[in-house]
Amino acid sequence: MTYQKPNFRHPLAPTNNLGLSRREYEGALSTLCAGCGHDSISNAIITACFENSIEPHKVAKLSGIGCSSKTPTYFLGNSHGFNTVHGRMPSVTTGANMANRDLTYIGVSGDGDSASIGLGQFAHVVRRNLNMLYIVENNGCYGLTKGQNSATTDLGSISKSGNANKFSPIDLCNLSMQLGATFVARSFSGDKDQLVPLIKAAMSHRGFAFIDVISPCVTFNNNPGSKKSYDFVREHQEATSNIDFVPMQQEITTQYDAGTTQEVTLHDGSVIHLHKPIDGFDIHNPRTAMRAMKDHQERDEILTGLLYVDTDPVDLHDVINTNSKPLNSLTKEELCPGNKTLQSINESLR
Amino acid sequence: MTTPDTMVQHYHEVVDCQYACPAHTPVPEYIRLIAEGRYTDSYMLNWESNVFPGVLGRVCDRPCEPACRRGRLQEEPVAICRLKRVASDFKDDIQSRLPKIPEEKNGKRIALIGAGPASLTVARDLMPLGYEITVIDEQQKGGGMIRSQIPSFRLPDTVIDEEVGYILDMGVDTRFGEEVTSLKSILDEKFDAVFIGTGAPRGRNLEIPGRYDAEDHIHIGVEWLANVSFKHTNSIGEKVVILGGGNTAMDCCRTARRLGGKEVTVTVRSPFAEMKASPWEIEDAQHEGIPVLDNHVPVQFHCEDGKLNAIEFQLVRAEYDAKGKRSLIPTGEDNVIIECTDVIVAVGQENSFPWIERDIGIEFNDWDMPEVDKITYRTSHKKVFVAGDAAWGPENIITAVAQAHQAAISIDLFCNGKRLSSRPGPNWTLVSQKMGIHEWSYQNNVVDDERYAVPLIATDKALADLSVEVELGFDANLALQEAHRCFSCDAQTVFNASKCIECDACIDICPTDCLTMTHYDPSVDDVGDLRQRLTGPAANNEQPIYVSGSLPDTGRVMVKDENVCVHCGLCAERCPTAAWDMQKLLYTEAQAGDSCQK
Numbered sequence: 001m002t003y004q005k006p007n008f009r010h011p012l013a014p015t016n017n018l019g020l021s022r023r024e025y026e027g028a029l030s031t032l033c034a035g036c037g038h039d040s041i042s043n044a045i046i047t048a049c050f051e052n053s054i055e056p057h058k059v060a061k062l063s064g065i066g067c068s069s070k071t072p073t074y075f076l077g078n079s080h081g082f083n084t085v086h087g088r089m090p091s092v093t094t095g096a097n098m099a100n101r102d103l104t105y106i107g108v109s110g111d112g113d114s115a116s117i118g119l120g121q122f123a124h125v126v127r128r129n130l131n132m133l134y135i136v137e138n139n140g141c142y143g144l145t146k147g148q149n150s151a152t153t154d155l156g157s158i159s160k161s162g163n164a165n166k167f168s169p170i171d172l173c174n175l176s177m178q179l180g181a182t183f184v185a186r187s188f189s190g191d192k193d194q195l196v197p198l199i200k201a202a203m204s205h206r207g208f209a210f211i212d213v214i215s216p217c218v219t220f221n222n223n224p225g226s227k228k229s230y231d232f233v234r235e236h237q238e239a240t241s242n243i244d245f246v247p248m249q250q251e252i253t254t255q256y257d258a259g260t261t262q263e264v265t266l267h268d269g270s271v272i273h274l275h276k277p278i279d280g281f282d283i284h285n286p287r288t289a290m291r292a293m294k295d296h297q298e299r300d301e302i303l304t305g306l307l308y309v310d311t312d313p314v315d316l317h318d319v320i321n322t323n324s325k326p327l328n329s330l331t332k333e334e335l336c337p338g339n340k341t342l343q344s345i346n347e348s349l350r
Numbered sequence: 351m352t353t354p355d356t357m358v359q360h361y362h363e364v365v366d367c368q369y370a371c372p373a374h375t376p377v378p379e380y381i382r383l384i385a386e387g388r389y390t391d392s393y394m395l396n397w398e399s400n401v402f403p404g405v406l407g408r409v410c411d412r413p414c415e416p417a418c419r420r421g422r423l424q425e426e427p428v429a430i431c432r433l434k435r436v437a438s439d440f441k442d443d444i445q446s447r448l449p450k451i452p453e454e455k456n457g458k459r460i461a462l463i464g465a466g467p468a469s470l471t472v473a474r475d476l477m478p479l480g481y482e483i484t485v486i487d488e489q490q491k492g493g494g495m496i497r498s499q500i501p502s503f504r505l506p507d508t509v510i511d512e513e514v515g516y517i518l519d520m521g522v523d524t525r526f527g528e529e530v531t532s533l534k535s536i537l538d539e540k541f542d543a544v545f546i547g548t549g550a551p552r553g554r555n556l557e558i559p560g561r562y563d564a565e566d567h568i569h570i571g572v573e574w575l576a577n578v579s580f581k582h583t584n585s586i587g588e589k590v591v592i593l594g595g596g597n598t599a600m601d602c603c604r605t606a607r608r609l610g611g612k613e614v615t616v617t618v619r620s621p622f623a624e625m626k627a628s629p630w631e632i633e634d635a636q637h638e639g640i641p642v643l644d645n646h647v648p649v650q651f652h653c654e655d656g657k658l659n660a661i662e663f664q665l666v667r668a669e670y671d672a673k674g675k676r677s678l679i680p681t682g683e684d685n686v687i688i689e690c691t692d693v694i695v696a697v698g699q700e701n702s703f704p705w706i707e708r709d710i711g712i713e714f715n716d717w718d719m720p721e722v723d724k725i726t727y728r729t730s731h732k733k734v735f736v737a738g739d740a741a742w743g744p745e746n747i748i749t750a751v752a753q754a755h756q757a758a759i760s761i762d763l764f765c766n767g768k769r770l771s772s773r774p775g776p777n778w779t780l781v782s783q784k785m786g787i788h789e790w791s792y793q794n795n796v797v798d799d800e801r802y803a804v805p806l807i808a809t810d811k812a813l814a815d816l817s818v819e820v821e822l823g824f825d826a827n828l829a830l831q832e833a834h835r836c837f838s839c840d841a842q843t844v845f846n847a848s849k850c851i852e853c854d855a856c857i858d859i860c861p862t863d864c865l866t867m868t869h870y871d872p873s874v875d876d877v878g879d880l881r882q883r884l885t886g887p888a889a890n891n892e893q894p895i896y897v898s899g900s901l902p903d904t905g906r907v908m909v910k911d912e913n914v915c916v917h918c919g920l921c922a923e924r925c926p927t928a929a930w931d932m933q934k935l936l937y938t939e940a941q942a943g944d945s946c947q948k
């Protein structure tokens with residue numbers, strides 16, 4: 001009569017390069033509705049971090065407000081976390097990142113949190129190319145406040161109460177490309193084969209990596225006529241290509257057919273393999289991606305997969321030339337170099 | 351592919367303990383009743399399946415425990431056997447719950463030869479159906495080897511008296527003190543059927559030089575134990591060597607310790623790891639300061655004037671050929687001579703049927719054992735049935751009980767003029783346990799506790815008196831804690847593919863990685879290959895895999911590896927559409943009367 005996750009795990013469960021089991025990457029038991037897409041995304045994040053052997057204490061997870069923004073409690077229980085206010089995750093993450101550039105930043109937000117109240121913050125964090133993974137758990141509604149339409153609800157999508165949405169949606173992938181994002185992808189919570197490698201690649205990308213994950217709200221937006229239901233997404237999803245991710249430390253063992261597989265090497269040496277890409281799609285050209293997305297949207301189809309990547313990005317630290325070390329590691333001597341240095345600065349300005 | 355009609359069999363296999371129990375006792379259900387303090391209900395549930403819960407709760411060979419799922423996730427399985435004893439110790443008077451015996455009999459008379467657990471089970475099953483039962487045993491009391499062999503420090507007489515009494519008091523006609531010397535003469539008494547439950551009464555001998563030079567000091571284990579049990583023997587010399595590594599040897603050495611043996615040593619031919627005795631019996635013996643010497647092959651008794659001085663051993667080591675067949679190779683070291691006053695030979699038991707005439711229609715096989723059908727337990731004589739140790743050699747009590755239930759079904763079918771092959775199927779129900787949100791009517795939280803040890807009496811007190819029971823049994827509190835270790839493997843994960851929306855919630859939450867959704871076509875794909883691509887490594891081929899029908903959205907299937915499911919119910923808890931449900935399987939084997947009377 002209790003609701004607790006047992007402590008037993010599979011006796012043959014593997015450990016990663018750090019000797020950690022998957023369990024070390026789990027969080028508290030979710031309090032979201034049973035079957036919520038968001039829980040699936042939490043699990044994809046756990047899998048990606050576990051398989052990539054990321055040290056849990058080197059990750060910071062930040063979020064805003066919403067069911068989606070609650071989820072950082074449910075993964076990476078041994079990492080740093082900050083639950084900010086509605087729509088304000090980008091600015092708090094910017095501050096944290098400026099202070100400590102050595103952490104991996106995972107921002108989790110919702111379509112309401114990012115496309116409605118937080119749209120301004122979203123725009124600026126993209127154009128600044130902050131080094132982070134930004135995930136929008138996109139259910140096309142305000143789940144936490146009982147399912148009102150959001151700014152990503154598709155035109156004509158029928159709500160649970162039976163009304164068709166009359167406003168055009170904001171496509172956050174399209175918008176982020178216009179704003180200069182350097183890694184853009186879309187995925188589906190019900191497709192971990194695609195989502196996990198995307199998250200791994202996004203964490204290896206140095207710069208702003210955006211993943212819009214369609215994540216059905218089973219309680220308020222999984223009804224017939226909804227364009228973000230499990231059924232609809234499954235029927236209307238098309239992937240730009242199949243994706244594999246090979247982290248930097250690991251040797252590439254699988255042989256790929258050069259004709260159908262494209263290799264993308266990220267700055268840290270890890271490699272993304274894209275198999276069977278759709279015709280005429282150029283992963284390094286934002287314009288082809290934007291056009292393809294628009295075409296798909298007009299046909300009521302959802303284009304998923306990796307949409308665009310810049311393998312040589314210039315992130316915010318590069319642009320504003322910050323210190324190469326986290327602020328908390330600077331010594332008093334470095335922070336306060338003394339009167340002699342002050343005098344020489346003053347001298348140089350005379 | 352698991353189809354609906356095979357599901358009950360699948361679910362039955364999932365309840366590892368019950369499946370491993372020869373009588374298929376509904377273990378998780380009785381453990382649950384103990385946790386609820388319903389000891390009498392728990393006892394009766396046991397009694398129906400295994401007839402001797404108080405006896406078995408102390409001395410059962412417990413094949414259920416090595417099978418218990420907890421043993422795959424923790425060091426030790428649930429103390430299934432010792433919990434059974436709790437039900438027996440704390441129950442109320444059960445007289446009113448025993449089956450009513452019809453005053454008016456059905457006119458069929460059955461003879462049971464031997465009054466061991468096999469015969470008593472047949473009597474228990476047939477008496478309530480109106481049969482007239484006559485039990486014949488050369489001993490003065492019922493119980494068979496339970497009484498004559500198992501020492502009272504493991505199993506007090508009071509427990510035997512009580513449970514044998516429940517059966518004999520049903521109005522069984524007893525002819526105790528009568529040795530059957532001719533089966534023909536029994537058949538001549540015009541019984542409608544005769545059941546042979548005479549066990550494997552003869553202890554195997556060891557013919558080595560000196561064997562007959564000190565008769566009073568060289569004993570056959572089973573005979574010696576029976577003599578102790580019936581108080582014909584009450585002492586032994588100070589230095590005793592036991593030959594043999596089975597459970598009989600363990601009972602002999604511990605009994606010898608209590609009858610005056612100061613230096614008691616067990617010797618076995620094989621390496622220690624291959625001893626036949628149950629690990630816990632060896633442990634108990636060692637706990638009482640009895641060393642076990644392995645790789646010792648006895649070669650000669652040293653006697654003088656009818657007195658035993660020592661026994662000589664050759665030292666060997668075990669070697670195995672490519673097929674794994676063992677041979678014991680002498681090491682070439684000097685023989686070992688152990689001084690002793692007595693030797694007890696406990697090297698096995700044999701059946702013997704000098705009293706069955708070979709010309710009355712019972713076929714005997716090459717081993718001079720009657721040919722017995724593995725399903726019906728009937729010999730080639732249509733009226734003669736055999737079960738227990740008498741059928742295929744020494745086993746244990748629970749096996750004798752399980753076989754005897756089947757023999758009773760056959761006798762009942764036979765006496766009703768039905769075909770023995772039209773046997774009744776099991777009784778089962780499968781009932782949802784859902785009570786509400788986060789609420790299940792079985793205990794679904796999973797505790798981490800390690801196995802609780804049964805309190806023992808101090809060793810010096812135990813050794814001082816043969817009749818003092820060594821184990822004190824769990825108290826109610828310990829029993830409750832141990833009962834909570836049970837995963838309730840009878841709470842089955844029942845899947846309805848048509849409801850699944852493939853949201854992954856069940857797969858994500860499952861603590862032990864049991865679940866996978868994948869493409870699989872049973873008509874072309876290989877199950878072995880399927881096992882390779884599941885969420886968690888499905889390496890235990892002895893555990894079944896559940897494969898659903900195809901899922902509505904993607905045509906994939908839901909696969910569950912049953913191996914380490916802890917029955918926490920989280921898959922069902924997290925499923926938005928109740929495609930998973932936790933349903934309790936209550937499964938019992940059919941018994942005599944299930945097809946004829948109903």
Ligand SMILES: Cc1cc2nc3c(=O)[nH]c(=O)nc-3n(C[C@H](O)[C@H](O)[C@H](O)COP(=O)(O)OP(=O)(O)OC[C@H]3O[C@@H](n4cnc5c(N)ncnc54)[C@H](O)[C@@H]3O)c2cc1C
Nearest residue numbers: 409464466467468487488494495530548549738739746747
């Ligand atoms: C030392 C020892 C310890 C054991 N410990 C355990 C234990 O801890 N747990 C466990 O599960 N099992 C144990 N066993 C095995 C268990 O006792 C037997 O498997 C079980 O009793 C077999 O039951 P049964 O009804 O087939 O025959 P038995 O119990 O052997 O009963 C046969 C009866 O038939 C009678 N009989 C035989 N021939 C005749 C005849 N011609 N005329 C009249 N009567 C006859 C005998 O007197 C006896 O009473 C032990 C066995 C031994 C030898």
Ligand SMILES: Cc1ncc(C[n+]2csc(CCOP(=O)(O)OP(=O)(O)O)c2C)c(N)n1
Nearest residue numbers: 066067068086110111112113141142143144
């Ligand atoms: C400043 C402020 N305004 C409004 C709210 C009410 N509110 C809470 S969550 C939410 C929308 C969340 O939607 P989304 O980000 O899509 O998350 P979801 O629950 O759908 O995952 C709103 C409007 C709030 N908490 N704070």
Ligand code: SF4
Nearest residue numbers: 033036067143217218
């Ligand atoms: S309301 Fe919707 S988004 Fe929120 S937890 Fe429930 S299903 Fe998920």
Ligand code: SF4
Nearest residue numbers: 367418419836837839
């Ligand atoms: S955990 Fe309980 S139900 Fe499962 S095998 Fe062990 S005793 Fe039986």
Ligand code: SF4
Nearest residue numbers: 860915916918919921
């Ligand atoms: S009951 Fe369900 S969730 Fe729990 S271990 Fe078994 S399959 Fe996994």
Ligand code: SF4
Nearest residue numbers: 850851853854856925
């Ligand atoms: S939780 Fe239920 S609906 Fe979701 S995948 Fe599992 S069985 Fe299907």
Ligand SMILES: [Mg+2]
Nearest residue numbers: 110111139141
């Ligand atoms: Mg939302």
